[in-house]
Amino acid sequence: MSKILIRGAKVLGGEPQDVLIDGETIAEVGTGLSAEGAEVVEAGGKVLLPGLVDLHTHLREPGREDSETVLTGTRAAASGGYTAVFAMANTFPVADTAGVVEQVYRLGREHGYCDVQPIGAVTVGLEGRKLAELGAMHESAAGVTVFSDDGKCVDDAVIMRRALEYVKAFGGVVAQHAQEPRLTEGAQMNEGVVSAELGLGGWPAVAEESIIARDVLLAEHVGSRVHICHLSTAGSVEIVRWAKSRGIDVTAEVTPHHLLLTDELVRSYNPVYKVNPPLRTERDVMALREALADGTIDIVATDHAPHPHEDKDCEWAAAAMGMVGLETALSVVQETMVATGLLDWAGVADRMSVKPAQIGQAAGHGRPVSAGEPANLTLVDTEYRGQVDPAGFASRSRNTPYEGRELPGRVTHTWLRGKATLVDGKLT
Structure with missing residues (x-):
């Protein structure tokens, strides 16, 4: 599996850091990280959560x-x-x-x-x-x-x-x-x-x-x-x-x-x-x-x-x-x-x-964002604010109480064991 370098993410809302994913696992967390051939995701200060x-x-x-x-x-x-x-x-x-x-x-x-x-x-x-x-x-x-x-x-x-x-x-x-x-x-x-x-x-x-x-x-x-x-x-x-x-x-x-x-x-x-x-x-x-x-x-x-x-x-x-x-x-x-x-x-x-x-007892989930842990992660644009539009939902149903309501935050990326399931807000 390929390597993914998430650059400049606020891990748990803290100071921006880089997170390197290698295969299914987080390989390294730090600043100024690089990896030859890695796919780079510019987080730009978005919040990274498990x-x-x-x-x-x-x-x-x-x-x-x-x-x-x-x-x-x-x-x-x-x-x-x-x-x-x-x-x-x-x-x-x-x-x-x-x-x-x-x-x-x-x-x-x-x-x-x-x-x-x-x-x-x-x-x-x-x-x-x-x-x-x-x-x-x-x-x-x-x-x-x-x-x-x-x-x-x-x-x-x-x-x-x-x-x-x-x-x-x-x-x-x-x-x-x-x-x-x-x-x-x-x-x-x-x-x-x-x-x-x-x-x-x-x-x-x-x-x-x-x-x-x-x-x-x-x-x-x-x-x-x-x-x-x-x-x-x-x-x-x-x-x-x-x-x-x-x-x-x-x-x-x-x-x-x-x-x-x-x-x-x-x-x-x-x-x-x-x-x-x-x-x-x-x-x-x-x-x-x-x-x-x-x-x-x-x-x-x-x-x-x-x-x-x-x-x-x-x-x-x-x-x-x-x-x-x-x-x-x-x-x-x-x-x-x-x-x-x-x-x-x-x-x-x-x-x-x-x-x-x-x-x-969900094995591999809810783990720290640190080296050696499974790369189950979500990246959130916390500065975003917009109206809820159920027409864009992935769910088969649309019965949301928030239609038309303005809410903050938007998930931009989700990774399941290092595999992207959501990229730039779009399902893979």
Whole structure:
């Protein structure tokens, strides 16, 4: 493989340095580097980060290829600076067997735009009644370590306890979609002032918080790992903070849209803002930002949820829940966390690469930008600012809440093990 010399990049936002890639590996980091025959990328002060890792992506294949495929989803990931994504299990058929997770894993390897690590279902068919083949999925070629019924909550405490006990044996983690189903029947948006004014069914914060409280106590009792998906309320932050203070092995994620958008947007009745968990209040948004900054929330995860046009271009009540996020996540984090002074670029790398790779055990990802490490990298033009145009997305779906919104930052290059997947903003 050829050599690539990235010249004048701000590694983690620091002083400009040169980075030499030789084959699949970073060979050298320093100033004034040269390499005969190397392809030179003039970074011009752009920020160089370890390739981003998304612990929460919906690739839809198998079964809903009309909204996304492994190919289109990984192309979207590369466009957003990601070198690894974890694919959620709510496919058709559900990824609850070794055969299905191996299929998704192979598709990711074949397409090559980023590494794809399947997430296995906790229960058969996501029905919450019987544990899925957790051990078989872990021992398969896919080597599954993260299990989730995302889209549905594992609301049965006995099933959740058994899952935590099972994955403890091989160091796995259960990622919980925290939603008490009885408290959210018919829910259409966040329960509060806006839902009352609009006459839409409310999704109360306590429906999330009660499940998180239960599950951190179960994790403490079992001595196992639990991860909280798309945490969205100020109360949830306090519960996770309390659990961590007790030494409970809990991690949590926040989505970019919950860091920026509020339930006030639902006044438009535009279904692009319909998501689960719902957009919350300004108070919740501020609490989430502070918690991400202080480490109570460990990571940013996109919850990239593509839907075809007909599933969103309809009346609010009938619309599907979810938003695409892979191609805008880094820009939203720059807007909400870097521009506000809550995180520097090293902090962004920690929350969007290092820690998600650690939680999901993504080998070779989330590593330091230093000699001898795998060349999984993303280069970001942090000075760029422009309007979001979904017509240019690599994703098969266009259900973004940011259309027409001006956001900062643009990923210009992505390298997966030294191979360019994105060059000058264009997929290879």
